[in-house]
Amino acid sequence: MTQADFKALLVQTLIAPRSAAHALIALNLPRQWLWMALALMSVLNSIVYSVTLRLNPTNDPMATAMMPPAFHSPVLFTMFLFTALALTVLTLYWIGKSLGGKARLDDVLVLICWLQVLRLILQLVVAVLMIAAPALGALLIFIASLWGIFILIGFVDAAHRFDNFFKAAGV
Secondary structure: OOHHHHHHHHHHHHHOHHHHHHHHOOOOHHHHHHHHHHHHHHHHHHHHHHHHHHHHHOOHHHHHHHHHHHOOHHHHHHHHHHHHHHHHHHHHHHHHHHHOOOOOOOHHHHHHHHHHHHHHHHHHHHHHHHHHHHHHHHHHHHHHHHHHHHHHHHHHHHOOOOOOOOHHOOO
């Protein structure tokens, strides 16, 4: 995948998630690669998250105390994130199948891996914004969260071949 292909897929994901999902699924990547990619994305996201916490610590000691211990340790956070992502893949696969979906496990896995690539890019942008313009960073997080749900629903719809946005949202 060239840099131009990467950018095109990124834009396509943002404006036409179902089409992007079809393109990602068509890559037909080996399952072992996809699980390794999910593990890599867990590590990279954890590193960025940990660095962000160090660069921009909260001023409220209560907020820090309320964070689970896994959020303070990069290694624990990586394990927590990988487990959560693996459970997400399996849950989206099995619930979709139970509703008549036709996805393969690899289809869901490649889409969640790609979402984690997007999440990493977003985390890097937000890390810079939180230092330069915290309000803008918070707004970007809010908008990206809503848009991310839309993308995820489009991905689930494409993977399971529902052709029904509401059924995909149910998954």
